[in-house]
Each structure stands twice: as C-alpha cells, then as structure tokens.
Amino acid sequence: MEYRNLDLYPEFDTLKALPRVDLASVLTETRIKDYSIPLPEGFAFNYAASKVDEWILDSFQKLSDALGLVDRYANLLSGQIMNTGEGRMVLHHLARGNLGTGVVKNGVDLRNFYEEERLKAAAFAGKVHRGEILGSSGKPFQNVVQIGIGGSDLGPRAAYLALERWAKAEGRHRMKAYFISNVDPDDADNTLSALDLERSLFILVSKSGTTQETLANETLVKLRLEKAGLDPAHHMVAVTSTSSPLAQNPDYIARFYIDDYIGGRYSTSSAVGGVVLSLAFEPDAFSQFLEGAHSFDRAALERNVRKNASLLAALIGMYERNVLGYSSTAVLPYTEALSRFPAHLQ
Template sequence: SDLGPRAMYLALENYARQKGMLRMKAYFISNVDPDDAYGVLNGLDLSETLFILVSKSGTTLETLTNETLVRNMIKDAGLDPAKHMIAVTSKTSPLANSKDYLDSFYIDDYIGGRYSSTSAVGGAVLSLAIGGFVFDRFLQGASAQDGQARERDIRKNPPLLDALIGIWERNVLGYATTAVLPYAQGLSRFPAHLQQADMESNGKSVNRFGEPVNYKTGPVLFGEPGTNGQHSFYQLLHQGTDIVPLQFVGFSTNQGNLDFEVKGSTSREKLCANLAAQIVAFACGKDDENPNKRFDGGRPSSLIYGDKFSPEALGSLLSHFENKIMFQGFAWNLNSFDQEGVQLGKKLATQVLSGECTGALEAYSKMFIKR
C-alpha cells in the first residue's frame, strides 16, 4: 500500500524543506485508474525521475499494470527503464534480482503492506527524498515507542492503555466509530493510513482459529486534520445521534518557519486555541434554550501531544498506533496480520477480465466494460 509511505513522506516534507534537506520530491501512483498515473507523470522530466516499484509478491495486478504504463512512457521518451527504476520486493518474488531494475531492496515475506513504513518500503522513498539519516531518526522514534509497548506497567505503556480505552468504548459503551483528528497539516494523510492499518487488521468476524466471534471487533475509523475537519464533519460529532470517540494529535510548534500575526494572535496560536476549544466543547457541551443550539457534550476524547513534530516524533506516533492495533487484536483474539476480506473482490475481478463470469457479475461487467 502507498498509504503509509505517502503519509510518512508528507509528514516530513515541510520539515525537510525548512531544514534544507529535501533532496527529491516524491510522487505516488497506486490506483489502477490511468488518470492517477497521468496526473503524476504529466509534466515530469522522465530523464530526471527515479521510479520505485513496490510489490512484496511481485504479482500484484494493479502495481504491475502501472509498471507497464510507466515503462512504456520511459521508452517513448527514448530512455532505458532499467536505469530509472528500482524495486522493493521480497527475495522470493519474480522481481528479485531482476536486470530490469537499477537495484532491488528486500522486505520480509511476513510484513504486510500496512505495517511496511518502517521497512525498505518506507525507507526507499524517505531515504532518497530526505536522507537516510532522517529515516534512521524516524526508526529511532519508532523503536523507542516499541520499547514502551513492552512495559508491563499499563500506566507506562501508552499503546496498551489506548488499546484498552478503545476496547471499552467499542465493547462496553457500544461506539462503532472512531475519529483521528491531527491538528498538524503534515499529518494530512495519517488518518487514511490508520484507517487501513486498523480496519484491515481488526475488521474481522472470525477469530484467529477461524471461529465466529459473538462480540464487536474493530471500529470504523476516519479523520481529517484540524481545523479543516471542523468545517466538514464536526457538526455530526458535536450534535449527531451517534457518539464518536475522538483521538486528537497536536504539537506545540510548527515544522516550517512561516507564521504571522493577525488580530493579536499568530496562525500557530489560532490552531492550538482551536484544539483546546474542541476538546472542551466535545466534553462539556453547552446548554441552550434553543435545542438547535444545545450541545450535550459527553463526547470522549484522548490527546497525544508533543513539543516538536520531528522524525522521531513521527516514528513514535506510528509505532503507538501500530502497537495499539496489535494489542486490540490480541484482546479480540484476532489475526491482525491477514486481510482475507480483500481477496474475494480480486478473484471476481480476475474472472471479469478473463470473460469467465455469469449472472450478476456478467451483467455488471457488460455495463462497465465495453469490448
């Protein structure tokens, strides 16, 4: 998946730019929709572009389709694709040691895409774009938080404590949804990555022994950075009929050196003021004679707050949520490291493309594909 590496790169892009460490700008192509590739490739100088092909199995249809498209464009530009592409894959994949790539980097077979940001998958793009030493600092932050996840005292184990709070909200209070709300623009794609990591890991209705469960498992997760989310879906969070637990993330300082004062306060101060205001508003609410303006409050929230939004902080934040997901999987007795739910659609799509489909699948395929 590109969600993790994309989220990590975007989280550090402004930091690297402000420090003068941004070596290369990274773009991502993941959707098999050709408009995704077109939107990225149009306007790029291919002679100065390096492509990173990421596929653990080396057989992922979407990835190989986009690779073929890219190779053809490189050839059309009079260039050698082998000099403009590297591969990140497993040692057992068809891509391993191929002469079609400038170089190959390897990930272990047991690492799923949603947990690969700290592997060569994230390492390749972050090291090339920002620098290997920055990626190393990112790993140091993740490692430090992994150490905390091994702490036996729950009061000193933030991921475990967070996991148990989430289980209480899901299984005791019956809340079906969680919102992750980072008050940091660098984390604009972090909720999307967590959405995949959490829902693909613990969105299961059978336990790790293949037996049906009779309790609720992973919640629906979504999010958007503040203050943007305040002007889109916070209305439902404040006054909707369903209570949605909230996870806020914030930092004391911004990554860039751009800040200015308007009407007596800086942009950073306004952002932090909104974060404080939302936490209190969700918790305490506000009474009013007009029911339309009444806020019941009682919306539970947690806060992860740091001083500087650094590579170490990002690694620690990622590790926190990965370990939280793992602990919840343990508690629910799930296999948080498979994703059988994505396989059926792939098989049916293969049938459609081969023309070997009947019934409703055939009817829909004729509607969408004009042969």
C-alpha cells in the same frame, strides 16, 4: 500461549459493571493535567476526554494483567507466531531495532537482514544524491516516484508528507517524492505529466512481484519513459521479496528485499518506506525515523497501564467499542502534514 475471548474473563465482567463516566461533570483543568502520559521524543498522550476514571483504570490494569498483554507483546518481539491465521511471525518492530531475544529463521538472523537492506538503501541513496547514478540521458535524478498499492503506498506517502516541511526547513530535502497507486490511468497520467521524466527515478513495490494493479502502473510508466526516448531499466528500482519474479530481474538498477513477516500497513519501517524516504530526504533522516519508532516500541513494554500509552489507548478503544458500544472512531489530524495519516490507519 492460550487465547480466549474477553467475555470469558471475570475481570471483563467487573469492568462492564462499573458506573459510566459523565465526562461533562469531570472534565476539569486538573483532570486534563493528570490524565496525560509522557512519551518519547517529547510527545504526550492525553486521555482526559475519554470516559474513564480511576476505578475504570484500575479495572484496565487487572484485565491487562489477567490477559498477560505485555507478556504477549514481549512474545511478539521475540518472534513467536502472532498471525495465527497464516502461522507467521509479526516483525515490523525488528526493522527498527531488537527488543526481544533475537529472531532467526532458516538460519537467517532477521534483524541483520532488515538492517542490511536499510544500509543498502542508504548507500544507494547516497550514490543518487552525489550524482553517481544517473538516468538514461545522463542527467541526475531530482524526483522519486513510488509505484505501489495498499500498504506499499499509504504508509510511505503519509510519512513523506508528514516530514516534507521539516526536511525542507532543516535543509535535508533532497528529492521530491510522488506516489502512483490508483489503477485509474488518469491518476498516473496526472502525476507523470508533471514530471521531468529524464530526472525521475521510479520505485516499484510488490512483495509478491505479481500485484496486478502495481504491474499495470509499471507498464504505463515504462511506456511513457520509452515514448520520451528513455530506457526504463535506468530509471527503475524494485522492492520485493527474495522469492518473487522481480528478485533477479535485470530490468532494475537495484533491488531491495522484504519478507513475509512484515505486513503491508506496517511496512514503512522496512525497505518499502526506507528506499523512498532515504532518497527523498537523507538516509540519516530515515534512521532517525526508525530510532523514534523504536523508542515507542520500547515504551510499550511498561506494565503499568497509567504509564504505557500504547496499552492504555488499546484498552480505551476496547472499552469504547465493547462496553460503551461506540461503533466507529474518528481520527482527526491537527495539521495538514498529517492529512494522509487516517487513510494509512483505516
């Protein structure tokens, strides 16, 4: 499928020529009610405060059709190469379910691969929760600590904080989760000092197995465990790729695998988020998390921009940046539980 700049499409010229919306004069109760799109799981996307009107929405539809945006999304779902810089597929959605034609690479059905890793993490979490896997001193684990950087930290941390209070209220909070990502050893020291190391399980997350910041924090953690008279090999698991140096390393209780087709900031649906969230809550809670995400993936196949919140939000963002000239976007959490969500997005 061909990719061309927006300014090569006459539909974009038409959009740019439309009159600007004076929001103060049009923001009425009727507009607030009408400019809303129902979403799965009881959510709604309200865009009444965006500077769009019916003419601009019509123009969005024509531009979307001309660009073939929903068709391109369907191609992504079926495994066509979307990361043109690295020549890779983009498959984070496949960790949540299959909406395309299926994706097979080198004889491996990648949907099955992601699902097998989810089930493996679920089985492991169940054994930890039942006390079948213990620390080196024979005590059950009560804390889980993720060691990672970038997407290996931001998404899982944001998801854990968003769901923590819900899990406690529902009686599904099983282990307290902590995160170590800062290369400043004082940050890791503050976290480790608050833990009962005998009852703490650590997850090392590095796709390549060579991420220097993550390995430096792993070394710090191992030294603290050894100083406490504990065997790190009985307190650590790894999330990595099958080709990394960590893949067959015996110094971990278990290893869970990811691949090159799920980017860091999109990896929470994979083992990067699945292991820590299954341990912190319950495996079924992580499954529900994936089901919810999958329902949003499905909703994004709608061709009508007035009914497709993901598509409309993207078009509004494009319009605000490329037509209205807005240079930045503010993401303002409405609850403390979402306090780490902006960091995940940026």
